Amino acid sequence: MKYVSLPDNVVRPLPFYLSMEEYVARRYSEDLFFMWQVTPTVIFGRNQLVDSEVNTDYCHRQGIGFYRRKSGGGCVYADMDNIMFSYIVSCDDIITVFSSYTSRIASMLGSLGVEASATGRNDVLIGDRKVSGNAFYHIPGRSIVHGTMLYDTDLENMAMAISPSGTKLQSKGVGSVKSRITTLREHLDMPVDEFKEYVRGYLCEGLIALDNSDVAAIEEMSRPYYTDAWIYGRNPRCTTHVTRRIDGVGEFATDIELKNGVIKSINISGDFFLVGDLDEGLLKYLRGVSYDRESLTAALACVEPGLVVAGLRRKQMIDILM
Numbered sequence: 001m002k003y004v005s006l007p008d009n010v011v012r013p014l015p016f017y018l019s020m021e022e023y024v025a026r027r028y029s030e031d032l033f034f035m036w037q038v039t040p041t042v043i044f045g046r047n048q049l050v051d052s053e054v055n056t057d058y059c060h061r062q063g064i065g066f067y068r069r070k071s072g073g074g075c076v077y078a079d080m081d082n083i084m085f086s087y088i089v090s091c092d093d094i095i096t097v098f099s100s101y102t103s104r105i106a107s108m109l110g111s112l113g114v115e116a117s118a119t120g121r122n123d124v125l126i127g128d129r130k131v132s133g134n135a136f137y138h139i140p141g142r143s144i145v146h147g148t149m150l151y152d153t154d155l156e157n158m159a160m161a162i163s164p165s166g167t168k169l170q171s172k173g174v175g176s177v178k179s180r181i182t183t184l185r186e187h188l189d190m191p192v193d194e195f196k197e198y199v200r201g202y203l204c205e206g207l208i209a210l211d212n213s214d215v216a217a218i219e220e221m222s223r224p225y226y227t228d229a230w231i232y233g234r235n236p237r238c239t240t241h242v243t244r245r246i247d248g249v250g251e252f253a254t255d256i257e258l259k260n261g262v263i264k265s266i267n268i269s270g271d272f273f274l275v276g277d278l279d280e281g282l283l284k285y286l287r288g289v290s291y292d293r294e295s296l297t298a299a300l301a302c303v304e305p306g307l308v309v310a311g312l313r314r315k316q317m318i319d320i321l322m
Contacts, residue, residue, distance in 0.1 A: 001031040003204040007211055014041045014067050015225030017084065018146075019218050021184065022070075025088045025142040032088040033204055035196055037080050038156070041144065042066040043160050044075040045135065047269045049253070050232055055163045064161050068231050071146065072250070073122065073135030074271035075162050081152035083196060085132075087145040094136055094275055094310045097143045098122050105132060105149075107286070113238045114187045122147070122273075129182035136273050149199075151192050152185040240291070244320050249311040252320045263289050268320070273310040281308035286321070296321055 004024050011220040017036045024032055042064060044053045053067045053075040078084055087101050102118035109116035109124070109131075116126050124132035134147030184195070210218075224230050240256040250272030257265045263286050268278065282305060291297045296318055 001204050002028075002206040002208050003031050003200050004032050004034040004208045004210065006157060006179065006215065009208070010017065011037060011039065011080070013222075014038045014043060014065065014078070015222040016218060017086065018067075018069055018225060019087060019222035020210075021086045021144050021146060022139065023214070023218050024210075025139060025144055028208060029090065030206075030208075031090070032086075032208065033200075034086050036084045038065075038078050038084070040064040040077070040079040040157055040161070042075060042077055043069050045073045045271055046274060047272065048075060049269045051268070052253070055161055055228050058160045059286055062157065062161070064157065066161075066231070067139075067225055068233070069146075071135035071137035071144070072271065072273040074133070075163050076133060076148055077153070077158040078148065079152070079153055079157065081192070083149040083151050083192070083199075085134075085149055085199075086143075089143055089145075090141055091143050092138065093142075094138075094143070094273060097136065097145060098134065101145050102132075102134065104203060108176060108199060109184075111202065112188055112190070112198070114184070126182050126187055130180060131182050131184060138275060146229055150181060150183045151195060152183045155229055167214070168297055173224070205256070240319065242322065246312070246320075249316070251308065254320055256321075258291055260289055263287055263291055272312070274308065275310050276308035278308055282317070295322055 017038070020034070040062070042054050042059060044050060044066065046069060050056065050066065056066065058064070059066050068300070085105070089097060091097050099118070102122065102124050105124050106116040106118045109126070114126060116124055116131065119125050122134045122136070123130050131150050132148055134145050136143065136145050137142070188195070190198070239258045242254040243252065245251045250270050252268055252270040252272065255267045256263055266283055267288050268283065282303060285299050285303055286296065289295050300314055300317060303314070305314055305317040
């Protein structure tokens with residue numbers, strides 16, 4: 001695996017690094033890895049509603065940025081004490097990609113004497129607390145995993161900036177956050193820069209050095225991430241709202257606009273992982289369909305939801321809608 005470096009040490013806004021992932025994924029065939037840090041920022045998933053996941057008033061007051069990413073999964077907070085990892089491979093199987101990546105990260109931490117384990121869909125734990133959470137998205141021929149490595153962080157900002165749903169977190173206080181996560185500083189006496197050098201040496205052989213022309217191209221590529229249309233998204237006027245959590249798949253919030261008992265528009269948000277196009281692969285088959293279980297079942301008879309949302313079965317899809 002090769003490490004991807006930039007020509008300077010400038011700290012850039014989060015959209016730059018998300019675009020950098022896609023930029024190098026499309027131009028190089030090797031397995032790639034790089035690390036990055038940002039000023040305080042909230043990153044929420046492709047299918048999430050910003051008002052449900054981000055305390056936007058608090059973020060505006062504190063100068064905390066918030067951006068939507070292309071991958072699925074949940075909402076995370078990052079700052080300069082939180083190292084972000086990006087991992088790019090040529091593999092289409094989400095389970096294989098996650099398993100390989102999280103196992104490597106757990107082994108790397110183990111080599112430092114930190115007893116870590118890869119568990120769940122996408123997490124690395126120390127004991128029973130999360131130290132790394134990751135998300136996934138796919139472009140033709142390439143898969144991208146990116147996520148957190150909680151070296152240290154401002155837990156108060158994290159607790160206040162993120163507003164997760166009540167089904168996932170009853171209290172948004174610092175105490176609740178501490179009960180679910182841990183930081184490397186609690187387990188490892190190593191300066192952050194030294195830790196980053198160790199990670200690079202452990203995981204990578206070889207280097208791909210980007211230059212200033214690459215930086216300019218990535219900056220241009222990042223422009224759509226800053227638009228209100230991308231950050232806030234478009235959702236139907238809700239006449240029906242259904243929430244459901246499916247173990248091993250994720251949390252779903254379905255908003256449906258009905259006219260005379262027929263679905264006029266529909267949106268599904270949540271922390272699930274997309275492996276296909278949500279609109280073209282699922283939602284388009286539901287528009288214009290009568291809102292009853294029999295009609296929905298017939299509309300999805302030839303659709304395989306698992307090809308769009310990782311791990312989702314057809315019956316579960318119907319349950320999500322109803």
